[in-house]
Amino acid sequence: MIVYYSVPEEKSCQFDPRGLRAISSTDRMLSLSDRRPPVRPADIDSYGSQGWQEDLRDAFRDPYELCEHLGLPQEVADSAAAEEFQLLAPRPFVARMRHGDASDPLLLQVLPRRDERLDAQLPIDAVGDLPAQRADGLIHKYSGRALLMVSGHCAVNCRYCFRRHFPYGSLPQGDAAWLPALDQIRRDTSLREVILSGGDPLVIGDDRFCRLVSQLSAIPHLQSLRIHTRLPVVIPKRITEQLIQTLTDSRLQAVIVLHINHANEIDDSVADAVGRLRSTTAIVLNQSVLLRGINDSVPALVELSEQIIKVGALPYYLHQLDMVPGVTHFEADRAVGQKLIAELRKRLPGYAVPRFVVEEAGEPHKTLLA
Ligand SMILES: *Cc1c(COP(=O)(O)O)cnc(C)c1O
Ligand code: SF4
Numbered sequence: 588m589i590v591y592y593s594v595p596e597e598k599s600c601q602f603d604p605r606g607l608r609a610i611s612s613t614d615r616m617l618s619l620s621d622r623r624p625p626v627r628p629a630d631i632d633s634y635g636s637q638g639w640q641e642d643l644r645d646a647f648r649d650p651y652e653l654c655e656h657l658g659l660p661q662e663v664a665d666s667a668a669a670e671e672f673q674l675l676a677p678r679p680f681v682a683r684m685r686h687g688d689a690s691d692p693l694l695l696q697v698l699p700r701r702d703e704r705l706d707a708q709l710p711i712d713a714v715g716d717l718p719a720q721r722a723d724g725l726i727h728k729y730s731g732r733a734l735l736m737v738s739g740h741c742a743v744n745c746r747y748c749f750r751r752h753f754p755y756g757s758l759p760q761g762d763a764a765w766l767p768a769l770d771q772i773r774r775d776t777s778l779r780e781v782i783l784s785g786g787d788p789l790v791i792g793d794d795r796f797c798r799l800v801s802q803l804s805a806i807p808h809l810q811s812l813r814i815h816t817r818l819p820v821v822i823p824k825r826i827t828e829q830l831i832q833t834l835t836d837s838r839l840q841a842v843i844v845l846h847i848n849h850a851n852e853i854d855d856s857v858a859d860a861v862g863r864l865r866s867t868t869a870i871v872l873n874q875s876v877l878l879r880g881i882n883d884s885v886p887a888l889v890e891l892s893e894q895i896i897k898v899g900a901l902p903y904y905l906h907q908l909d910m911v912p913g914v915t916h917f918e919a920d921r922a923v924g925q926k927l928i929a930e931l932r933k934r935l936p937g938y939a940v941p942r943f944v945v946e947e948a949g950e951p952h953k954t955l956l957a
Contacts, residue, residue, distance in 0.1 A: 668699035715948030725768035737788035749909035823860035841869035872903035902941035928957035
């Protein structure tokens with residue numbers, strides 16, 4: 588058995604010491620007294636000029652502009668909902684929406700609507716993430732694996748997101764932001780896997796991503812590196828040569844978990860991106876959220892699974908919606924989800940049926956519903 592204890596030295600991929608600073612005791616961990624500031628264009632200015640970064644800069648941020656682009660009346664969007672949680676929809680994703688259809692399953696995932704303001708009394712931290720923080724941005728709930736919030740930004744703002752209220756704005760910036768989490772991961776030898784999440788871990792540039800992966804690869808007790816991302820779907824160009832090289836060079840087993848909720852999200856460019864990911868030794872999986880009016884039907888879920896298999900990924904989880912203010916109109920009954928899964932089992936190969944789960948605060952794993 589070969590055991591690799593250090594990563595090959597690679598100049599372009601070394602942790603950036605210029606960003607290092609002492610982490611003072613006044614640096615706070617995430618807390619819900621912070622509000623997530625809207626993503627302003629200025630935040631995007633620091634992004635480089637690779638094609639995918641331009642797509643991120645050019646994404647729709649104005650709901651009325653998006654409506655106009657799709658030939659829809661302005662009234663289908665709601666500006667107050669957009670103020671609460673900004674619209675962010677990259678053009679490659681918008682290109683897969685149907686013109687003139689206000690019920691398009693992709694549009695409904697991103698368009699701020701009036702329905703969002705009806706349920707403000709729910710708790711904001713639905714799944715107990717904040718008490719499970721072990722270091723800034725490091726959430727350790729389950730045995731052997733911890734989740735690192737790599738970035739506070741996403742490439743798309745999903746209206747149903749349980750982290751839509753998360754105080755990402757309070758996450759420190761730069762490579763130095765990861766130091767306390769990396770220290771904690773080094774200290775905790777029970778960890779086997781680090782899950783890069785966010786925000787979206789792939790919104791950071793290739794050099795920073797490479798530096799993070801090489802830091803993690805050098806931690807001997809880690810075996811795998813999981814990446815939860817929506818970028819291969821919303822901006823397929825994000826899967827660059829350098830990213831593929833980083834994944835290929837790491838000694839860690841990569842597990843990429845895509846996030847696709849509807850078959851219409853998958854086109855040839857997405858198939859290509861997944862193909863590039865599969866050209867590494869990565870395992871590619873998909874997770875979805877059960878969303879009323881978007882994918883809560885047998886045909887929608889069958890087609891979704893079939894398309895996921897077609898691009899060479901496997902359905903992993905179908906999540907029951909995590910309830911936070913602004914999302915309840917997307918909720919489907921658990922019983923509906925259970926029936927849907929029972930129907931999928933009759934129609935699809937076993938490997939094409941996702942596990943229907945819900946996250947319950949304080950439990951040692953996600954709760955299996957079907
Ligand atoms: C969902 C989740 C995981 C991963 O759980 P798996 O069942 O292994 O996919 C890990 N950490 C946190 C905090 C999570 O929410
Ligand atoms: S990409 Fe993920 S974290 Fe970001 S808004 Fe969508 S569901 Fe939430």
